[in-house]
Amino acid sequence: MDRNQIKEKVVKIIKDNLPEFADKEIDETTRINTEANFDSMTFVYVMCKIEAAFDIKIPERRWDKMKTLADMLNEIEKAIAKKK
Amino acid sequence: MERMNRFQRFLQIVEAQDPSAKAIVFERNGSLVSLSFGEVLKRVRETNVPKGNNLGIFCSGDLNTLLAILKASDLGKTITLFNPMDEEGVLKEQLIASGVDALIGPEEVVEAFGPLLSKTKKNDLGGKILFFTSGTTSSAKAVILDQARLCSSAYNGASLLPLEPKDELLCALPLSHVFGFVCSWLWAWECGASIALSRGLRSLFSDFQFFKPTAVSLVPQMAAFLTAKRLFNPELRLILIGAGPCDDVVLQGIRSMGIRLSYGYGLSETSSGVALSLGDDPRAFSIVPDDEVKLAEDGEILVKAPSTVFEGYLNHPEDTAASFDEDGYLKTGDFGEFDERGLLHLKGRKKDMLALDDGTKMFLPEHEAKLRALLGLEDIALLQDASHHVVLAVGKGVPSQEIEEKVERYNDGLSRGQKIVSVKYLEGPLPRNSAGKIKRYQIKLPE
Structure with a gap:
């Protein structure tokens, strides 16, 4: 799975779970950590959905380091590579 | 009962x-x-707990955490409780301030923070239980x-x-x-x-x-x-x-x-x-x-x-x-x-502190001092809007992309619940008492 395919899947999960993002253009520079309604519970929920979608586990201590969509994709790529 | x-x-x-x-x-x-x-x-x-008078326990929420708390407290040890999900910097500050001389918790966390034990200010309070009240560093x-x-x-x-x-x-x-x-x-x-x-x-x-x-x-x-x-x-x-x-x-x-x-x-x-x-x-x-x-x-x-x-x-x-x-x-x-x-x-609230809806607290003076320096603005205050989100109020403020970008960067160092979700520009100055202290509870945020 290449980065674009990962991105497509992640963006869909974010849009499906966060109405605030539904009509927004999301690119790799989009900061996902300051959205008012992306609180810690929603973040955990979205992370669980992402982990399930890619069958990976990203250590919880890494979660807060993901500021932008690009950060998130980097972590997912790392976790997928580790799985192989 | x-x-x-x-x-x-x-x-x-x-x-x-x-x-x-x-x-x-x-x-x-x-x-x-x-x-x-x-x-x-x-x-x-x-259950065995390490030797020491003040044990730091990383509360991972499993059975071992509970057993360690019960055992250590029964032995009359002082216990300091830490949340392993807190930011690394916050945990370091808390650990050094707490005076713990041994750690209990998930192996990787104990390994990561163990070297700090030599830096703690040792104290033996004799069977107390310590809880940190905030997620900030200097005010923790x-x-x-x-x-x-x-x-x-x-x-x-x-x-x-x-x-x-x-x-x-x-x-x-x-x-x-x-x-x-x-x-x-x-x-x-x-x-x-x-x-x-x-x-x-x-x-x-x-x-x-x-x-x-x-x-x-x-x-x-x-x-x-x-x-x-x-x-x-x-x-x-x-x-x-x-x-x-x-x-x-x-x-x-x-x-x-x-x-x-x-x-x-x-x-x-x-x-x-x-x-x-x-x-x-x-x-x-x-x-x-x-x-x-x-x-x-x-x-x-x-x-x-x-x-x-x-x-x-x-x-x-x-x-x-x-x-x-x-x-x-x-x-x-x-x-x-x-x-x-x-x-x-x-x-x-009367205190210069916000109680956030994730159960944590945010002490405002230190953040406001940093933001004043960062933005070059004196008349600012942090407070919660009607939805309990943290916002920055700017007295006599003129909307500015530069301010928003600096606040965005400042957010990178904050935990999720503390992040400033918007900047509110007030027409007049912030309300203050005769000593110049901001009357936070009197600030009326614009729509």
Whole structure:
């Protein structure tokens, strides 16, 4: 799975779970950590959905380091590579 | 109901009354496992804790965390509780300030923080339990409590809001938080009920269906999310919400599901609960039996309760002294008023601190000083908007892309709950008192 395919899947999960993002253009520079309604519970929920979608586990201590969509994709790529 | 002064007494008393009564339920290899009060006593006896007088315990929420707390407290050791999910920098500061001389917790966390033990300012308080009150660094302060105070707090809560021995309380809050320690653990044991240990952050959403608890304590943010997603199980009959502000829509949503709701008011400094809402109005609080509550002239809530009020802040004697008035009442930093029925209503914050809906606190002066320097603006203040999100108010402010970008960067160093979600530009200056201090509660935010 290449980065674009990962991105497509992640963006869909974010849009499906966060109405605030539904009509927004999301690119790799989009900061996902300051959205008012992306609180810690929603973040955990979205992370669980992402982990399930890619069958990976990203250590919880890494979660807060993901500021932008690009950060998130980097972590997912790392976790997928580790799985192989 | 009996007032305890040691955690082990819960186990001994319930075991003597009903040897088969469940104390803890947890998951192992996908199945439910339970331990009776007697079995927990036995497991505590078999538990080893490291040598040292002040043990730091990373509260990962599993059975080992509980056993370590029970064992260390029974041995008369001082315990400092840490949340392994806190930011690394925050944990480092807390660890050094706490004076711990040994660590207990998940291997990787103990390994990562172990080297810091040589830098801690050692202290032996003799059997105290320390909880840090905020997620910031320089203002992080630990409140000094002990077993007797925490047990009294559980007794107080259970006196007003008793659970049945057949109840099962889902323990989903961090035990490093006083509200979690008392209201998602000791409250159940005080009533002879059991606790179900949440399987962790990732599983919280399915914990309700897995354990089928009858009661749960939640911080507002968790309550809001779980209610919106309707993740509660049909057996759940009682939800206690505390440690922060909660929207009416959440409170109404819970009630519409036929679940009894109680809202709690308390501080770390009071070992959690000062008052609980028991009737139809979730914002009308009954005072717990041990607490004497009155209002200062300006309306600040003052509390006197020798059985539950803290001993002080660790290594902050001036702050401790400043927390009490001349008559020995704890100054809560909250405004309140009593209604004609004698029930307490909260009316906002007086202190320069925000209580966030994820149960954490944000001390404002240090953030505002940094933001003033970063933005080159003097007339600024942090406060919460109607949705309890943190916003930055700028007096006589002119909207500026540069300000927004700098605030965005500043957010990178903040925990999720503390992030500034918007900048509000006020037409006039911020309201201040004669000493120049910002009257935060008088700031009217523009739409």
